[in-house]
Amino acid sequence: MRHAAPRSARTQAEPEAQDGRRPVGDDGETSGRGPVRWQQLPYFLVLVGTVAALVTIGLGAHHLRSGTLVLAGVLLAAAVARLVLPDRRLGLLSSRRRWFDVLIFAAFGIGLLFAGLAIPAPG
Numbered sequence: 001m002r003h004a005a006p007r008s009a010r011t012q013a014e015p016e017a018q019d020g021r022r023p024v025g026d027d028g029e030t031s032g033r034g035p036v037r038w039q040q041l042p043y044f045l046v047l048v049g050t051v052a053a054l055v056t057i058g059l060g061a062h063h064l065r066s067g068t069l070v071l072a073g074v075l076l077a078a079a080v081a082r083l084v085l086p087d088r089r090l091g092l093l094s095s096r097r098r099w100f101d102v103l104i105f106a107a108f109g110i111g112l113l114f115a116g117l118a119i120p121a122p123g
Contacts, residue, residue, distance in 0.1 A: 068116035075109030
């Protein structure tokens with residue numbers, strides 16, 4: 001089978017050990033990819049916060065305001081994380097260009113914040 005890239009380009013792209021596996025450094029990093037186990041942490045924190053907010057909303061009408069405010073906070077935290085963290089640390093939170101992701105997270109977060117504050121408190 002012939003490859004399109006010359007042999008020198010293929011060997012520089014991904015170094016492999018004799019048994020076909022990529023080398024792993026002392027700190028759990030594979031060659032240039034960053035820590036594997038912590039790469040998706042911001043995404044999972046946003047996911048856990050979203051699930052917690054939806055469970056709170058699902059508890060009943062008297063928890064609607066607090067659940068909406070929690071969800072707004074999670075989305076605003078996702079916007080801040082997308083703004084300050086490098087792309088290699090964000091995992092699935094980085095799906096488009098940085099400013100577009102920040103704009104979408106912030107717009108939904110601010111919209112839910114205003115909606116949560118507009119909901120009358122149960123009385």
